Amino acid sequence: MRSLFEFLGEVQEYRHRRGQRNSLQAVLAVAARLAGYRGVAAVAQFAALLDQRQRQAVECFYSPSRQCYTSASITTFHNILANLPPDTLEEAVVAWNQHQGVEVQQE
DSSP states (O other): OOOHHHHHTTSOOOSOSTTOOSOHHHHHHHHHHTTTSOSHHHHHHHHHHOOHHHHHHTTOEEETTTTEEEOOOHHHHHHHHHHSOTTHHHHHHHHHHHHHTOOOOOO
């Protein structure tokens, strides 16, 4: 059984490579977990509260200078979620639901 994290890994990267520290998959995994939260600040705050094991599990950026995994900043969450191509996240979640055997009614 494939996880939602695996399906989010199939979302095509749309950002330019320069300056990327956090993978799109890592940011979307945290955002998907917090779909009920209101605002990007709440998502970033939750990400900051993840422990090292959790950050490693969602493949956050490993900072060699700090020797730890770092979560994305509020700016990163905002930029990714604001510029994500329409329906991209929904398509990944719907595919995962169908894989789980859940029927999804699309409008």
